[in-house]
Amino acid sequence: MDSINKFIEKFRGQYIDSDTFKMQPGSEFRQIDSWDSLTGMAVLVMIKSEYGVDISVEKFRDLKTVKDVYDYVKSEKGI
Numbered sequence: 001m002d003s004i005n006k007f008i009e010k011f012r013g014q015y016i017d018s019d020t021f022k023m024q025p026g027s028e029f030r031q032i033d034s035w036d037s038l039t040g041m042a043v044l045v046m047i048k049s050e051y052g053v054d055i056s057v058e059k060f061r062d063l064k065t066v067k068d069v070y071d072y073v074k075s076e077k078g079i
Helices: 004-012 037-051 057-062 066-077
Strands: none
Touching: 004 037, 004 066, 037 057, 037 066
16 A cells, blocks of 8 residues: 555546645545546546555545545555
């Protein structure tokens, strides 16, 4: 499993304007201006391809911060 900083880098890369903002573990990713449903799907696909973890849309809705998503992926990987 990647460090949280590497995870954030990959997560942020799913945004169309990823070079225009900073993202921290506590960032509420849906509050970033360019967030939309396509970004959400891109994040889910990235997590599936990079980490082999499938997050249901329902579960994803419950996750608020980047760290929440990171911790969930770690728990699913058994780390």
